[in-house]
Amino acid sequence: AQSVSQHNHHVILSEAASLELGCNYSYGGTVNLFWYVQYPGQHLQLLLKYFSGDPLVKGIKGFEAEFIKSKFSFNLRKPSVQWSDTAEYFCAVKSTNTGKLIFGQGTTLQVKP
């Protein structure tokens, strides 16, 4: 069965620290990959996505992610976090066969000012 695993459940950083959130998936076919963010009290929003081409994708608010096919990974990065990045982050994989999104467990990021 397809699955998505996010390595870190709760991350605490100080402002200006660098961020990397891990995401691995298990699926052998063609996939589309997404990172969503949920700020406190708000709905899930798309941060960035990958479906073909350059494996390094850039999203909103200075986030980027790298798709490494050989490692089945799609890690999210940001060089310098801000207090406003405090949120829950979800990695998701969409099978091109079924079209369904499979979400990881989520990572709560807390940035201390």
Place this chain on the structure above:
Amino acid sequence: DVKVTQSSRYLVKRTGEKVFLECVQDMDHENMFWYRQDPGLGLRLIYFSYDVKMKEKGDIPEGYSVSREKKERFSLILESASTNQTSMYLCASSSRGADPGQPQHFGDGTRLSIL
């Protein structure tokens, strides 16, 4: 901008009640989805629909049903609510367009408590 509207932000019901959660989208999207969000489990797909009157079971359909009589509206029904259905429920929609990377657009969620 896509708007997905869920009828209630908070809802409290009793065990055994029949509960309706409503979701409306304004972008003429073909696909609509219902998820539940629980701490440590992420989002899990309950049901989805690719078109009017069509529905497909997701990963955790037990205890739920859905209705899609109109393209813009997708309803989730808890036939006989139980305490283990206390959760945050999220509705989403997406276009069936040619772009394979079509994202889903989410509503604000309904926090449902079953007493």
